[in-house]
Amino acid sequence: MERITEIVYSTRRTGNTTWILKAAIRNPECIIVSKNMMQVQYLADEYHRLLSKSIWYKKLYWKWFGRKHPRFMTINSRFEGMNLPVIFDNETFC
Numbered sequence: 001m002e003r004i005t006e007i008v009y010s011t012r013r014t015g016n017t018t019w020i021l022k023a024a025i026r027n028p029e030c031i032i033v034s035k036n037m038m039q040v041q042y043l044a045d046e047y048h049r050l051l052s053k054s055i056w057y058k059k060l061y062w063k064w065f066g067r068k069h070p071r072f073m074t075i076n077s078r079f080e081g082m083n084l085p086v087i088f089d090n091e092t093f094c
Contacts, residue, residue, distance in 0.1 A: 008093045016090050021047045024070040024087075025054070031071045031079065031086045039091055040072045047072075 024030060024047060034040045047070070071084070075092055 004093060008090050011090060017043070017046070018050075020087055020089060021050055025051055028068040028070050029084055031073055031082060031084050033073055033075055033077075033086055033088045033092055035075055035089075035092045035094070037074060039089070040074055043089065044072045 020032060021043065024032060032043060034043055071082070073079070079086060
């Protein structure tokens with residue numbers, strides 16, 4: 001756990017959260033985990049902000065055919081039975 005904490009502190013503020021959210025736009029069937037509900041709300045808002053900046057024809061396609069979204073959860077949530085990949089934001093371990 002000490003090594004994980006060291007990696008998290010050394011890679012903070014390098015755009016990793018934005019990269020995770022952009023990846024979730026391309027493949028939304030995942031769970032993004034954060035440490036508390038305030039951070040979960042921030043990540044969800046940032047995800048929707050990035051989604052709103054998408055190209056117009058993608059938005060039109062999503063409007064016609066629907067769009068899946070990732071699930072934003074806290075570290076204390078239960079993940080059993082979801083069968084989705086779990087991605088941890090760096091803030092989760094700080």
